[in-house]
Structure formats: structure tokens, C-alpha cells
Amino acid sequence: MRNSIECTEQKLDQIYPYVLQAAAPAPAFEVGLHYLSTDRVKILEADDQTIVAEVLDDSSSFQQRIILENGSLITECSCSSPELPFCPHCVAALLAFQRQVTAAGQQSVSEETTDTKPVEGDGPVPAGTSPLRELTLFMEWLHVAGKALQGDDALPQQPDLNPGELMSITESIQMLHHHSQRNSARQVAQESELAARDKQLESSVQEVKEVYAVCEGLRQDVTSLRSLLARIARERDQSAEQLTSLVDDLILKKQSELESLTTSRHGISTALEALTPIDSQLLLEATAG
């Protein structure tokens, strides 16, 4: 993988661990730090502008070429990690280079102080030139910082260190602490959000239960309405049959009455025809009188 990012530093030894930590993805930085602390990084060539290194992974080794030119930091690694702008191997190579530069610097300072023996009465050695003082300040700070971390308190102020590996370590610790606090705050927020969602889910389940109960009631209502309708239909059919039978009876009765009237009328006509003319005259008088 080959990546390139803008870089304001003029030399590779100015890319301190805290600068790298701010630029690299957190997982890549942590893995790179792990490679460094387990001595898996080998610097093959290095100067102010170029680093050629090799990192041994669990099973294979990867080669890095890191170049600083024209305001860009170009990193190349033989791995296929998609992490940008640095893979863990390039992080490890830059950290190892920084450690190598710091160690070389401390060695030369130590040699200089041995060569120029202080003259008695010249006063204390200037603070910035004493690695022992730096180490003491660092150890004191680390002790207090460790206690603060155990008690979940704020970290102490940065000790008065010169730029270099010790200062980078204190800065990295502060940055890690800051990230950890931010993550804790995020976790608390996520937990509270989760609790709110749980509550919401519970209330939704309750609502669903209520709706189900209403539906069940409606289903029972529909069932009883259906049976009522069936009963009404049966009664309607029975009434219709009774009505038909009544009408039939009535028609038969009227027919029989009509037939009997017809028979009577026929009898009367026959009797009238059988009467003599005298009888008819008498009958007319009697009717008139």
C-alpha cells in the first residue's frame, strides 16, 4: 500500500509519537506500538528524509519505505492494510526511527558532558543538558500519573522535559488518557441511550399487547354477530314458509266459498224457471204489496 499526506515537518525525526498518534487511526497506532514494544521492527536505512524498515508480523515480514519530500509524507508498505494514512507497520517503523534518534541524541549529550568536565564553582549543570534530571522528572511524573489513573483522577501537569522520547511518552499517555475519558463518556451516553430504547421497546410491546386484546374482543364480537345473523336468517325463512302456507289456505277457502255460491245461484235459477206464469204473477204482486 502506498499513501501520501501533507506534512509540515522538515525532517523525519520531527514526527514525534504524539504527532503520529494524532494522525494515525487508533487501532493502527496501537498495533504499531505493540510491534515496537515487542522488538519486531528493524530499521535498515534511515536519514532525515528516508526510512527503510522491516516489520516482522506473527507469520510474515513486511517492508516499508517512508519518504519526506516537498511537504508530503509518503509511506509505502508491502502489506495490504486499508488503514489510512498509515498501516500499523509504517507506524511501527516511524516509532522505531524516533526511538533510534532519541537514543543517539542522548548518547551524544552523555558523551559531551563526559568530555567537558564541569569546573568546580561554576554552579549547577543547566537543566536541559542533564539526562539524569530528565529521567528523574519523568519517573516522578509517571509515579503520580499512575496513582491518578488508578484513582480515576486528572493526570498531573506535563513535567519540564526537553523534546525527545520521554516528552513524547508523557504526551502519548496524556493523549491516551484523554481518549479513554472521551470513550468512557461515550459509553455512558450509549448506555443511557440503550436504556431509553429498552424502555421504548417495553412500551411498544405493551401497546402491541393492548392492540391484540382489542382485536381479540373485536373477533369475538364478529363471531357473535355472525351467529345472530344466522339465527335471524333462520327465523326469516320460517316466517316466509308460514306466510306461504297461510296464503295457500286462504286461497283454498275462498275457492271453496266461491264454488258453493255458484252452486246456490244455479239452484235458484232452476227453481225460478220451474215456476208457472200465475205463480210468477202472484209472486210479483206479493213483492209489490
Ligand SMILES: [Zn+2]
Ligand atoms: Zn504495512
